[in-house]
Amino acid sequence: MPLIGSGAVVAPASAAVRGVGAFNVIQLEHAQGIVAGAEDAGLPVILQISENAVRYHGGLAPIGAAVLALAGAARVPVSVHLDHATSVDLVHESVELGFSSVMFDASALDYAENVAATAAVVEHCHAAGVWVEAELGEVGGKDGVHAPGARTEPDEAARFVAGTGVDALAVAVGSSHAMLTRDAALDFGLIAALHRAVPVPLVLHGSSGVADADLVRAVGAGMTKINIATHLNAAFTAEVRARLAEDPDLVDTRKYLGPARAAVAAEVSRLLRLLHR
8 A cells, every 4th residue: 555644644533533543663573563553453553763763773764764665565554754853854854765744843942943943844844745743842751851740831832833834733741751651640631622722633742651541531632643652662572571581592583573573563453443442
């Protein structure tokens, strides 16, 4: 199936009050597992490559080309997204490679600088037909900083969208990046207020720390794109640990990475069905 634009996945889900799973890729096995899980569920999915993952691979092109090839061969709609990019050059490279969308993160800048930088990225990406997500304020937990008290103000969020032209907005509502427990306390009233105030789909970062029931409730309150990374890494790593513990002499990487890939596929299928309710 041809690569699909992220807007073509997110917009109808938003209109139908359903969630879309956006899962981060580090190894190729992550991408394969995510696509397999989406095919099992029969639902669209977004594959995300973060700026940190690009750094890990020594550049975007190798992992980006592999993920684009997987997406193009999938039996369900798959889009490929650049996640948490702070580098404009990296954004431009992803557009040239053929990514479906980008998340430009200028949230560390002050408001006026964030608006100006994001608007310039939007202009470049929209000229190439690429969908843009941005972030206003800082979602907690990035780079190990746990700040569950961070919140996005609805009126400011509406002004930011109007001033930048972004297609989706990541907001701070109580989740936190890199959580290993699923006990984040979301502010559902704020989610509903943001949904009323902001004319584009909302994105929940740090969703690995959110329990299943609260993910469903967040979608019902107005969240659409649900970003999940650490939770899948935990499932992947647990399976690797289990296989190596079973056989301390195991050295064939296929015999532990293959089961880890299957664990990712099973969890992606489950989560996609959960979000699509």
